[in-house]
Amino acid sequence: MGIIEQLHQMKGQALERISAAQDLSGLDATRVEFLGKKGSLTSILRGLGSLPADERPMVGKVSNEVRVELESAIDTRREELRTMELEAKVASDAVDVTLPGRVRMPGREHLIERITREVVEIFVGLGYRVAEGPEVELAYYNFTALNTPEAHPARSASDTFYVRDLSSAEVSATGESDVLLRTHTSPAQVRVMEAQKPPIYIVVPGKVYRPDAPDPSHLPQFTQVEGLVVDEGITFADLKGTLEHFCHEMFGYDRKTRIRPHFFPFTEPSAEVDVSCGICAGAGCRFCGNTGWLEILGCGMVDPNVFGYAGVDTERYTGFAFGMGVERIAALKYGLPDLRMLVEGDMRFLRQF
Amino acid sequence: MRVSMKWLQELTDVSVTVPELVDRLDMTGTAVEAVHTLGEGLEGVVVGQVVSKEAHPEADKLWVTKVDVGDGEPLQIVCGAQNFEAGDKVPVALVGTTLPGGLTIKKAKLRGVESFGMNCSAAELGAGSDHQGLQILPQDAPVGMAYAEYAGSSDTVLELEITPNRPDCLSMSGVAREVAAVLGTTYELPGGAPAEAGEPADALAMVEIEDATLCPRYTARLIRGVRIGPSPDWLAERVTAAGARSINNVVDITNFVMFEMGQPLHAFDASTLATTDGRAHIIVRTAREGEKLTTLDGMERPLASDTLLICDPDGPVALAGVMGGEHTEVSEKTVDILLESAAFHPASVSRTSRSLSLISEASTRFERGVDPNGCVAAADRAAQLMADLCDGTVAPGVIDVYPTPVEPVRLTLRLATIAKVLGVEIAPDEAAGILERLGMTVENAAAVLEVSVPTYRPDITREIDLVEEVLRVWGMERVASTLPGGRQRIGGLDSSQRWRERIGAAMRACGLNETMTYAFGDAADIERLGMEFAPGEALVELLDPMSTEQSVLRRTLLPGLLRSVSYNQRRGVRDIHLYEMGTAFVTGEGRKMPKERKMLCGVLAGRWYPAAWHDAEGAGRHGANGSSDALRGPEINFFDGKGVIEALVVEVGASRFKVRDADIAWLQPGRRAEVLLGGDVVGWLGEVHPRVLGAFDADPSVVAFELAVDALVRAATPVRPYVDVPRYPAVEFDVALVVEEAVTVERVLDAVRSAGGKLLDDVRLFDVYRGTGVAEGRKSLAFALTYRAPDRTLTDEEVRPQHERLLRKVASAVGAELRGAE
Numbered sequence A: 001m002g003i004i005e006q007l008h009q010m011k012g013q014a015l016e017r018i019s020a021a022q023d024l025s026g027l028d029a030t031r032v033e034f035l036g037k038k039g040s041l042t043s044i045l046r047g048l049g050s051l052p053a054d055e056r057p058m059v060g061k062v063s064n065e066v067r068v069e070l071e072s073a074i075d076t077r078r079e080e081l082r083t084m085e086l087e088a089k090v091a092s093d094a095v096d097v098t099l100p101g102r103v104r105m106p107g108r109e110h111l112i113e114r115i116t117r118e119v120v121e122i123f124v125g126l127g128y129r130v131a132e133g134p135e136v137e138l139a140y141y142n143f144t145a146l147n148t149p150e151a152h153p154a155r156s157a158s159d160t161f162y163v164r165d166l167s168s169a170e171v172s173a174t175g176e177s178d179v180l181l182r183t184h185t186s187p188a189q190v191r192v193m194e195a196q197k198p199p200i201y202i203v204v205p206g207k208v209y210r211p212d213a214p215d216p217s218h219l220p221q222f223t224q225v226e227g228l229v230v231d232e233g234i235t236f237a238d239l240k241g242t243l244e245h246f247c248h249e250m251f252g253y254d255r256k257t258r259i260r261p262h263f264f265p266f267t268e269p270s271a272e273v274d275v276s277c278g279i280c281a282g283a284g285c286r287f288c289g290n291t292g293w294l295e296i297l298g299c300g301m302v303d304p305n306v307f308g309y310a311g312v313d314t315e316r317y318t319g320f321a322f323g324m325g326v327e328r329i330a331a332l333k334y335g336l337p338d339l340r341m342l343v344e345g346d347m348r349f350l351r352q353f
Numbered sequence B: 001m002r003v004s005m006k007w008l009q010e011l012t013d014v015s016v017t018v019p020e021l022v023d024r025l026d027m028t029g030t031a032v033e034a035v036h037t038l039g040e041g042l043e044g045v046v047v048g049q050v051v052s053k054e055a056h057p058e059a060d061k062l063w064v065t066k067v068d069v070g071d072g073e074p075l076q077i078v079c080g081a082q083n084f085e086a087g088d089k090v091p092v093a094l095v096g097t098t099l100p101g102g103l104t105i106k107k108a109k110l111r112g113v114e115s116f117g118m119n120c121s122a123a124e125l126g127a128g129s130d131h132q133g134l135q136i137l138p139q140d141a142p143v144g145m146a147y148a149e150y151a152g153s154s155d156t157v158l159e160l161e162i163t164p165n166r167p168d169c170l171s172m173s174g175v176a177r178e179v180a181a182v183l184g185t186t187y188e189l190p191g192g193a194p195a196e197a198g199e200p201a202d203a204l205a206m207v208e209i210e211d212a213t214l215c216p217r218y219t220a221r222l223i224r225g226v227r228i229g230p231s232p233d234w235l236a237e238r239v240t241a242a243g244a245r246s247i248n249n250v251v252d253i254t255n256f257v258m259f260e261m262g263q264p265l266h267a268f269d270a271s272t273l274a275t276t277d278g279r280a281h282i283i284v285r286t287a288r289e290g291e292k293l294t295t296l297d298g299m300e301r302p303l304a305s306d307t308l309l310i311c312d313p314d315g316p317v318a319l320a321g322v323m324g325g326e327h328t329e330v331s332e333k334t335v336d337i338l339l340e341s342a343a344f345h346p347a348s349v350s351r352t353s354r355s356l357s358l359i360s361e362a363s364t365r366f367e368r369g370v371d372p373n374g375c376v377a378a379a380d381r382a383a384q385l386m387a388d389l390c391d392g393t394v395a396p397g398v399i400d401v402y403p404t405p406v407e408p409v410r411l412t413l414r415l416a417t418i419a420k421v422l423g424v425e426i427a428p429d430e431a432a433g434i435l436e437r438l439g440m441t442v443e444n445a446a447a448v449l450e451v452s453v454p455t456y457r458p459d460i461t462r463e464i465d466l467v468e469e470v471l472r473v474w475g476m477e478r479v480a481s482t483l484p485g486g487r488q489r490i491g492g493l494d495s496s497q498r499w500r501e502r503i504g505a506a507m508r509a510c511g512l513n514e515t516m517t518y519a520f521g522d523a524a525d526i527e528r529l530g531m532e533f534a535p536g537e538a539l540v541e542l543l544d545p546m547s548t549e550q551s552v553l554r555r556t557l558l559p560g561l562l563r564s565v566s567y568n569q570r571r572g573v574r575d576i577h578l579y580e581m582g583t584a585f586v587t588g589e590g591r592k593m594p595k596e597r598k599m600l601c602g603v604l605a606g607r608w609y610p611a612a613w614h615d616a617e618g619a620g621r622h623g624a625n626g627s628s629d630a631l632r633g634p635e636i637n638f639f640d641g642k643g644v645i646e647a648l649v650v651e652v653g654a655s656r657f658k659v660r661d662a663d664i665a666w667l668q669p670g671r672r673a674e675v676l677l678g679g680d681v682v683g684w685l686g687e688v689h690p691r692v693l694g695a696f697d698a699d700p701s702v703v704a705f706e707l708a709v710d711a712l713v714r715a716a717t718p719v720r721p722y723v724d725v726p727r728y729p730a731v732e733f734d735v736a737l738v739v740e741e742a743v744t745v746e747r748v749l750d751a752v753r754s755a756g757g758k759l760l761d762d763v764r765l766f767d768v769y770r771g772t773g774v775a776e777g778r779k780s781l782a783f784a785l786t787y788r789a790p791d792r793t794l795t796d797e798e799v800r801p802q803h804e805r806l807l808r809k810v811a812s813a814v815g816a817e818l819r820g821a822e
């Protein structure tokens, strides 16, 4: 067989092998076998010396064409194989995207703290600052300076937790005490008025205590947010507008509000604010006791006697105060069946909110 | 306060529907708590007559009755009441009836005896509060008639919440006045002096008050020759609608007048009172040492020395304003009545009724305050009724001891004050009209009103009280809302409050859930922890705790959180990550008020998260879907707690964070430390001692920490100065140093840093190894050291001599050997 025939035969074999290569290493082996230093092409060309000189250019030309053709075929096949391999890798990397994500979940805020923060944020948005007061208070701040009469039942040991007064051995031994766990956040009002000249725009979030045995709707410890405004020209209309804004922010602008007269010793006039029931939209249902309304907070214009105790000039200043129970808002807004869940620390409860 | 609409209609013209009235009352300060429709739900209740009454064969307290309901054969009904006899007429609920309380009557078998209906009490019919026995109907009640039709009980009763400032509204007259005022109509109150005859009252009785502060006024009337008997229907109906039980004509009259006029009355059987000079002698005084009184309810009660009593010369006959005595009670034999109409000091009545747990309609009214100027009108009204309904003769005159009459308060109301406080303008005649409808007298309806306030409104003593009256009747809903102007106000949180929010956020970012526990604690918690007090320090003790578990204020938040750990573990929740920011309390000798410190306390138990599909993948531990527990991450230990604090320290930018071993009794030795910031101890951290966990019923292991929030806030850095971000690559060397067990990582790190020179940028511990290749009692610490220059790329060749010098220094400083250094 002449060299040219050998070259054509080899080319045919090589092309078959190239297209049959299934991976890059197999293709490379095929290239070495046919085109390498010790490959088929070289060994065929080794017979070139025995050819007549005039045939050599022809053989050289053909062998070159074969080489170029094979290299091109190898390149093409290499690209094909690369694409196949990438596709295979991508295919094998596919996952079930419905598997859960890989995360360490952050902890959650306690429901009561969260609502407290929401309430505070609404009033901070209206230009209020946040004041705090001691949880153990003097009867003076908790009752007297808030215009609560000496004989008022709220002062009795069945309505207020008193703590032992250690200021002297004699006092301690009697068990008489005017030191107590605050029953509301209102004493902070008086402390702020004593410490600071108007204008005063504050909210006071905090824990308060009353001797109620724990049951689904009572805890001996609960949370209030108190508000106090003292400035020139403050009116009942301002109180009403402020609390309407608060209720809309807290419960939604689709809810109606109403303000109706009530009684508190430390405000005059006093009122309560209701929000329309979110379940029946005011038509009346079991949840709202058929009234269509849910009581949210108590409020009123600061009683002149309270200003008197705190040393605020009643001819120059007027003011309003309000207070709300955060647990009650939690129960109304989140449908809590039992307030005791709030203090148990059950992880399954805490992680819900 | 229960208000019968039928009764109210007799006193004032209620021109609106019940729902409209309810709304008007709600919106003017008299909250309507409930509306009861009497007669509703009574369709299946008829008048029946008990034909026979036999003991139940199987049960002591049950009766088997046959009751004629006018429908042929009498019904057999098993009944548990004790107050009836055969022949009595009673309301009977037939099978299929649903009573107002929701109870549906079914054919039933009670202890083996069939029962075809129910004989009813007044309470079961929604017609009063009497649960004690059947409602016995008058003998003339027609058998078979629908009960609602018979009783004429198609009435509506409003239950009003009367606020403590409105004692006047604890009466039908007061409510009528209030309703007329808010509806703009008129009202008419009954009254007038009774016809009198015979010997004058002051010849029959005398009254003496020892302390006029406790009893500002005592009036008495004598009604002679009364016949005690049942009340007429209208009277029984009224007192039942008001919530009392019809007893007899005299008692019902006293109750009726109390409900009508707000003045509690008491009727004594005059013949039972001891006399002085032939006259029944009433003495109002406080109790003497050792005195006792058997009250109407048959209880003998020892009397505290501050108890105000009504006495005769022989001793106590009634608890003033609270309850009468048994001995002087009106009975069917009573002929002459001494009728008391008095005013007692609210606090005194309140003390007595609370200390004896006797709260009655009368005591409630005295506690709120009864107008002394109303005593005589009420006595007159009752005396007249006793004359009319009991055939009594009213003795001429009222015995009246009233040393210091209460005068009406005179006030001025400036219209300008209304505008200033309310932010609305109200015309003078409109304001005056409101006050007049409320019973006040107004002169000079101009810019300044001169107002005289009747004594039944003791709550109105100041101009502001008049402003409130005007506002609530004029209508809060008519006030146009505004927002405060407040040109000088600035809102926002202060720095400490903002830091506290960030501290909480950092805790949650670390995976801890916020919780809230009681501020109360058990004094024994401190012993359970083994916590000690500084000299003179003490727990804050509640004087009247609800339980020993809640008898003191917490000194640390840890016990509450350990209880939550236990609560979770007992319910199968093992992975627990909780924190609380709350107040801890401690007091001491000589302190009136305790110290309050805001604390941040955390507890961690179990693992950080449940086994997840990727845990095994990452760890190369595919377990052929074996137990999920085997695949879970490591148990939380000391270093998880420490990690949380490290994250917190970074968040607040505190410097010089350090922990050091300390003797903390409630933590496990060897796994406990004090936490220091800037050289100050700010709290503690560690694994809770198993002994302590046992005492709180919690399972090991639990990591806990508690830090003083104020100290954290003080250590916080609001602004951290900029530091160049590295621009040139670093050279890293890993090195393993073998040291004695006693050598702490902190010491080695200090040695590395001090030997490091300018180029040492960072040093990080990445492994601690003990075992093969490391001698017993020693450990191998592997560090990655990073060298970097701020201005050029370092080469290995440049760094290596420095690195080797560092290693030599460290080795000699901490006694370390090099192990396979690179």
Ligand SMILES: [Zn+2]
Residues within 6 Å of the ligand: A277, A278, A279, A280, A281, A282, A283, A284, A285, A286, A287, A288, A289, A290, A292, A293
């Ligand atoms: Zn509703």
